[in-house]
Amino acid sequence: MPNQAIDLFYKIENPDKIIIMFVFNACASLGTSEALDLTKKTLEKMPKTFYSDSYILCSVLDALMKCGDVKYAESIYKSSTTKALPMYGAMMKGYLENNDPKKTIELFKQITNPSEVVFNLCFNACASLGTSEALDLTKKTLEKMPKTFYSDSYILCSVLDALMKCGDVKYAESIYNSSTTKALPMYGAMMKGYIKNNCPGKAINLFKQIENPSEVNLIVFFNVCAQLRTQEALSLVKQTVKKMRKSYYLNSRLLTSLLDAFIKCGDSSSGEILFSKMKKSVENYGNLMSGFNKENNPEKTLDLFNKMKNDGIQANVVIYLVLLKLYQELVIILYRNP
Template sequence: MFRRIVSLYQNLYKTSSISSSSLSSREIYSRMKQLMDSKEYKKTLDFFDQQSHSCTDFEINLALKACISLNEYQCGMNIQKTLSQNSLNNPYIQATLIQFYSESFISSITQLLLDCDLVMSIMLTITNKSNYIYATMLKGLISNNMPTKVLDLFDEMNIKSNQAILTVLFGACSRVTNDRAMKIGRKLLNQMPKNFLNDNKLLTSAINMLMRFGDVRSAENLFQMIQKRT
């Protein structure tokens, strides 16, 4: 009787192992997405570790996002080290890596400066930088209290800024408030497309910037635009 139970258990274990190892990338992604949506980030990484041999860039990207949510710095570093060049060239993974290195959970200033260098090195490897890539990078610099570096990166941008980028740039200008920041902030505001005026978050950032510049009249004009729409 005991041997029969052991035999049944072994067969069940083998079946379970085969089933687990034969999951398709779509099934792996679906399971990881469910865990992420449920905020079960640790289980997401555990499942990723079990299925890493079958994972595509989609699953790798989810694993990196789980690392961000858990502040699992070393785990994220380990995942990055295993990435192929093709994966490193994936724009979604690039954006997530930039977010990973830019997150403010890194407590050591020395480590933080090192990570900024890593972020910049990732940026240099990206041939076609999108607004999403730039927005991710800029938000990371702002969250790490580096508004001057935001303006430095803006000077290197060769694409038109969208609402998300302008919101961050106005925020950086309001923190720096020197001649350079005022020049950049006012120029961006004057050249901003009219349809962007429908973005309340963007206008609020611009109003705060103008108030920091001491330009109360212009700030009031923008505020009245918001009031007229509400």
């Protein structure tokens, strides 16, 4: 669709503001060097009167940032005489996308009355940094934030994510517990945070409170169980799978996490059954081969490797490490039993 929009744009002699904004949005969607070149050329030809339109400038900044030209975006931003809130947001988001959360925070500090979007971006930047300074800023920003914003589940998710990634589990729990409406993404943010802070038991307890877990919740839950590697975790996985919606079986990421949980919890048999129904990938082959290795089943490991080759899937480093470990164990067995 963005390519079609650009093709259509070339046919227009005198594009108006809306058309120009559409082409910048298309360039942002593509994020290629060609899209960057078109953004700059369109900007040069654009009537100077359009530069006072904050919506157009936001689209320009978004396109430049998504195409990776941070310096050009900064020059456009600095040359603008009136900086609307959405422009701050476009720049802050762009810095995050280009792995520069510190600049996101620097820009945030210049804003007098941040919007919900701007607050959200600040918390995302703090989460990316994960430092004590970022934690301090998260708490101070939270104190100054309008109370009406506390009802926004997206902001609360970003707050929880920032607090957890900065290592303050207790503060995150206090925010979570004080929230009157707990949206599914908030459960996910807390569960991910517990995993990061080595509290898998708390993540599982939280999962048990969810009536209708989303696909993301299930992925996080299976990751927790894989981390625990216990029979209790395996039992929970099997109970959860029985209740899982059939439509979720179309989610390859979810199935990969489920396969990993089966393997890490020592149930390669269930993993093998699931694997037979999945779209094959080198990651999934590696998981199952590793599981067979742990269960001292070299024949199945080698059979799976040969099947992978027959499927035309290229082996990666993980696969070769699994095979190397297998051969080392076989050599030890042969040495002990000459």
